[in-house]
Amino acid sequence: MPALFRNLFILLVVLFLAAPLVVILGVSLNEPKRLLFPPEGFSLQWYAELFRANDWLGALRNSVVIALGASAIAVSIALPLALYVWRKQNRLAKALFGLGVAPFMLPPVISALGFMIFWITVGFYGQIGATMVSHGVFLVTLPLVTISLGLEGIDRQLIEASRCMGANSRMVFRTLIFPLVRPYVMSGFAFAFVLSLNEYIIAYMVAGFTAETLPIKIFNSLRYGYTPVMASVAVFFVMTAVLIYGSIARFGDLPRLLGAERSAG
Amino acid sequence: MSGVADRLRDNGVAVYPTAMLLVFFLIPFLIMFAVSFFSRDEGAFFTPAFDLANYARFLSPFFFKVLVTSLGLSAAAAVISVGVAVPFTYFVTRMGAGAQSVILVFLLSVLSLSEVIIGFAWSTLLSQTAGIGNLLAALGILESSRSFTPSLGALLLGLCYLGFPYAVLVIYPALSRLDPELPEAARMLGASPIRSFFNIVVPMLRNTITGALILVFVFTLGAYLLPQVLGRPQHWTLSVHITDQAIFQSNLPFAAAMAIFLMLVSLAMVGLSSLLGQKRM
Numbered sequence: 001m002p003a004l005f006r007n008l009f010i011l012l013v014v015l016f017l018a019a020p021l022v023v024i025l026g027v028s029l030n031e032p033k034r035l036l037f038p039p040e041g042f043s044l045q046w047y048a049e050l051f052r053a054n055d056w057l058g059a060l061r062n063s064v065v066i067a068l069g070a071s072a073i074a075v076s077i078a079l080p081l082a083l084y085v086w087r088k089q090n091r092l093a094k095a096l097f098g099l100g101v102a103p104f105m106l107p108p109v110i111s112a113l114g115f116m117i118f119w120i121t122v123g124f125y126g127q128i129g130a131t132m133v134s135h136g137v138f139l140v141t142l143p144l145v146t147i148s149l150g151l152e153g154i155d156r157q158l159i160e161a162s163r164c165m166g167a168n169s170r171m172v173f174r175t176l177i178f179p180l181v182r183p184y185v186m187s188g189f190a191f192a193f194v195l196s197l198n199e200y201i202i203a204y205m206v207a208g209f210t211a212e213t214l215p216i217k218i219f220n221s222l223r224y225g226y227t228p229v230m231a232s233v234a235v236f237f238v239m240t241a242v243l244i245y246g247s248i249a250r251f252g253d254l255p256r257l258l259g260a261e262r263s264a265g
Numbered sequence: 266m267s268g269v270a271d272r273l274r275d276n277g278v279a280v281y282p283t284a285m286l287l288v289f290f291l292i293p294f295l296i297m298f299a300v301s302f303f304s305r306d307e308g309a310f311f312t313p314a315f316d317l318a319n320y321a322r323f324l325s326p327f328f329f330k331v332l333v334t335s336l337g338l339s340a341a342a343a344v345i346s347v348g349v350a351v352p353f354t355y356f357v358t359r360m361g362a363g364a365q366s367v368i369l370v371f372l373l374s375v376l377s378l379s380e381v382i383i384g385f386a387w388s389t390l391l392s393q394t395a396g397i398g399n400l401l402a403a404l405g406i407l408e409s410s411r412s413f414t415p416s417l418g419a420l421l422l423g424l425c426y427l428g429f430p431y432a433v434l435v436i437y438p439a440l441s442r443l444d445p446e447l448p449e450a451a452r453m454l455g456a457s458p459i460r461s462f463f464n465i466v467v468p469m470l471r472n473t474i475t476g477a478l479i480l481v482f483v484f485t486l487g488a489y490l491l492p493q494v495l496g497r498p499q500h501w502t503l504s505v506h507i508t509d510q511a512i513f514q515s516n517l518p519f520a521a522a523m524a525i526f527l528m529l530v531s532l533a534m535v536g537l538s539s540l541l542g543q544k545r546m
Contacts, residue, residue: 006356013353014368017375017426020386027395037395073285081282087275096279099286106531107487109504111293113511113524117300118293120517137289169275198379201489205511215379219490222385231389234382241374249366258369259438260358 021238028231035226046228050236056229059217063197066132066213071143071192073136075185078143083177086151097144104141108201111138116205128211131203135196142195143188146257150184151177183252190244198237301521311517319522335486335502336530342424343432343481347474349425350432355466357433358441369437376430384494387423388414391495420496424488428481435480439473440466472541479538483531503527 023037031041050056081100085093103111115134119125154177162172200215208216214237218230248254304314322328357368378386390396391413398410413419443466451461467474489504501509503523511520 006359009352010356010368013349013429014371017371017429020383020390020426021375023390023395024382024386027389035389035392035395037389037399077282077285080278081286084275084279084282092279096283096286099290100282103290105483105535106528107483107504109487109489109507110524110528110531111290113507113520114290114293114297116511117297117517117521118289121296133289137285140286194377198377198382200379200381201487201508205508208512215381218379218385219381222381222494226385226389230385234385237379237382238374241377242370245370245373249370254366254369255362255441258434260441 021235024231024234024238028228028235030228033227035228035231046232047236049229050232053229056214056217056233059212059214062128062211063213063215066128066135066203066211067193067196069129069132070135070139070196071189073133074139074192075143075189077136077140078147078188079185081140082144082147082151083173085148097148100144101141103138108138108199112202112205115202119206126207126210128207131207131211131213134202134206135199136192138199138202139192139195142191143185146184146188146191147181149257150181154180184257187248187252187257190248194241194244197240297521298525300518301525303518303521305516305518316518319519320526322519322522323526331501331503331506334500335504338421338424338492338500338502339482339485339488341421342428342485343478345421345425346428346432346481347436347477350429350436350477351467351470351474352462354433354436354440355462358437358443359445372430372433375426376434380427380488380490383423383426384490387419387426388494391419414495415497415500417496417500420492420500423491423495424485427488427491428485431484432477432481435477436470436473439470443469475538475541479534483534486527486531 026037026039027035028046029042029044030036030039030046031043034040050060078100081096085097111134115130115138116125119127119130119134124130158176159172162176167175198215200213200219203211203213204216204219212220214233218233221227221230245254248257299313300311301319302315302317303311304316304318306312357365360368392398393410393412396410396413398407398412401407402410447469448458448461448465451465452458456464486502487504488502489508492500492502492505504527507520507523507527510516510523
């Protein structure tokens with residue numbers, strides 16, 4: 001296809017995707033406490049506000065704590081599960097893998113309601129820990145998929161060879177398998193972290209009124225009028241995501257992680 | 266012999282993940298299923314019963330309208346997102362490795378944006394004071410700036426924005442594995458670029474495209490915030506009503522029944538797609 005047409009098409013789509021982000025960035029730099037674009041004046045006060053105002057800071061802290069805990073839980077479930085599926089490939093393994101990717105196949109509002117009713121039943125409704133565990137289980141899919149990809153890339157003859165030399169399965173895991181899949185574990189952790197940070201509906205239904213996260217805080221503020229702080233929070237989110245995915249692309253093989261067979265690197 | 270110990274360890278590895286998934290994922294679903302038959306209790310959350318009243322409420326014209334709105338909006342968003350995503354991804358996979366990575370990082374960042382942020386960003390972009398209304402007025406297309414939200418168009422735009430990155434990521438692996446020599450060969454035989462794209466690339470991707478349509482459909486079906494931020498109350502989808510019933514009307518049994526229904530619809534879609542996929546293989 002003519003290169004001009006091709007580039008124009010890509011440019012248009014990227015513009016569509018970038019437009020709301022550009023406006024948000026502009027709005028966050030406003031001097032008056034109003035949402036104006038193009039911005040009036042230039043000020044970074046709304047970014048300072050995010051770290052100064054107690055309510056925003058509290059929401060930020062909740063979000064980060066939940067995201068760290070949730071991605072650790074997700075990886076702790078996904079790593080042994082991926083190992084088991086990779087080694088066994090029997091019907092049970094396939095069923096477990098299916099259970100691990102199921103949360104992602106359904107509209108999240110369904111899982112959210114399931115978690116809410118569950119935590120009400122066991123008596124932890126409204127606790128920050130409940131949100132953390134719910135996110136962890138909900139996001140298992142991501143590390144499960146990335147770690148499985150990493151394991152697929154391991155040459156099974158290597159394992160055979162080390163077995164022949166007398167290594168038991170723990171040694172094989174520690175000295176051979178884990179170092180090889182470590183980058184995939186880390187990117188699985190990163191994916192889960194970013195998505196937990198941005199997740200709204202589960203956090204809201206499990207503990208929305210007691211453990212307020214940033215997305216919940218933004219939505220609550222939407223109802224009482226817009227302030228540029230919301231824009232600065234949004235920019236903060238976009239930056240975090242770009243930074244994390246950018247470093248995966250820089251230090252890992254992003255196209256392969258996303259399923260391209262021939263590595264584009 | 267270390268063989269027995271190894272085998273035990275090999276299987277033991279599965280115990281913790283299985284337990285976690287059963288306790289925190291499967292059991293919540295079973296409880297939700299049970300609760301969907303319970304009856305509502307104003308004081309507590311629900312009382313155990315076997316009551317089909319929650320399901321009977323689906324048979325009202327109001328609920329039917331909500332269902333049609335939800336399914337229609339998601340179907341439209343799926344068709345538009347995938348329609349744009351196929352040529353877009355095709356072009357991207359023909360780019361250099363560096364450019365591909367940049368676009369993928371950008372797409373992933375958009376994909377992980379919270380629905381809240383997407384809703385907030387679009388409502389700002391479509392607003393009177395900070396949006397394209399200003400641009401159109403400056404260009405003389407509009408006499409004075411106006412707001413474009415809330416409206417059905419704004420909501421659909423938001424849903425496409427939500428679904429598009431997913432569509433690209435589903436199509437990307439298949440397209441990047443596609444042998445670049447195939448469309449090339451078609452062109453050598455005299456097909457125009459557009460014809461070779463529609464006659465060679467699109468048919469080879471039929472399963473992937475169906476998969477992407479289903480994924481975006483199911484995913485946007487779960488959109489909860491966009492209908493509230495960008496749409497009017499008559500555009501509220503099933504997901505909004507589920508949360509509304511659960512939290513503001515404190516009617517968990519009815520919310521659970523609706524969630525079960527939404528799950529069945531989604532599962533039916535996923536099942537249908539894998540059935541279609543198998544037939545064509």
